[in-house]
Amino acid sequence: MTNLVCPKCGKDAQGNFCQECGAKVVNRFCNQCGAQVRSAAKYCNQCGSHISVSEHKAAASAALGGKNLPWWITGAAMFAVIVIVGSQMVQRGGPSIPETTQSVGNPQPGSPPDLSTMTPVEAADRLFNRVMTAVSAGDSTEAQQFMPMAIGAYERARPLNSDGLFHLSMLQRTAMQPEAALATAEEILELNSDHLLGLSAAANAAIELGRSDMAATYYERVLEVYESQIELDVPEYIDHSPITDQLRAEANAFLGSR
Numbered sequence: 001m002t003n004l005v006c007p008k009c010g011k012d013a014q015g016n017f018c019q020e021c022g023a024k025v026v027n028r029f030c031n032q033c034g035a036q037v038r039s040a041a042k043y044c045n046q047c048g049s050h051i052s053v054s055e056h057k058a059a060a061s062a063a064l065g066g067k068n069l070p071w072w073i074t075g076a077a078m079f080a081v082i083v084i085v086g087s088q089m090v091q092r093g094g095p096s097i098p099e100t101t102q103s104v105g106n107p108q109p110g111s112p113p114d115l116s117t118m119t120p121v122e123a124a125d126r127l128f129n130r131v132m133t134a135v136s137a138g139d140s141t142e143a144q145q146f147m148p149m150a151i152g153a154y155e156r157a158r159p160l161n162s163d164g165l166f167h168l169s170m171l172q173r174t175a176m177q178p179e180a181a182l183a184t185a186e187e188i189l190e191l192n193s194d195h196l197l198g199l200s201a202a203a204n205a206a207i208e209l210g211r212s213d214m215a216a217t218y219y220e221r222v223l224e225v226y227e228s229q230i231e232l233d234v235p236e237y238i239d240h241s242p243i244t245d246q247l248r249a250e251a252n253a254f255l256g257s258r
Contacts, residue, residue: 127149130146166240169201179209215254
């Protein structure tokens, strides 16, 4: 069983508070892959990353202090889109990933998913699912904790297909990184200039950056290719149907408001 570690002094601890300094005790996680590690470990037994007390302090501060990723106050419209996707992922059970162990298929609340048995893309998708599950449940603390892990996992899993890039762009927007989200969306459009999710992600990132003319260009393209793209039955269009089903109406509403 994994021991607990004090996030302030780094001493092994038991219970809810450190017997050495009185700080609140949390589980220790690798800040690279999210795996739980022993309190005395110098390297993660899942990904091999070096783990120091200072890194753990920073991770714990970000998770518990809430000073990073204040995305939950970015506006009702953006939150609604994320909740739609999050609810969809919960209902569908997340991305299709082999259920190799009980801990992978049914992660316990507050514990990281077991990434050791997954491919890099599967691990990234599982972390995406974990973040969206937290968002749909209104759990901002857990979403903050797993958000940087999910973004980092997708970056390490490159090259990504269009669906993986869309997930990454969504996470970047949620983390208030619209420039990065736009760049990732444009990667989708480099693979397929008519990809509906790529156009949607690019338009929304452009709006958040205040680039309405750019957003209008993307939405105009949505209206031009919508029917032909929907007829293709692209898997990610079906998986993200709450977005694709409303995309044409969203484009018309934006263009009509200009």
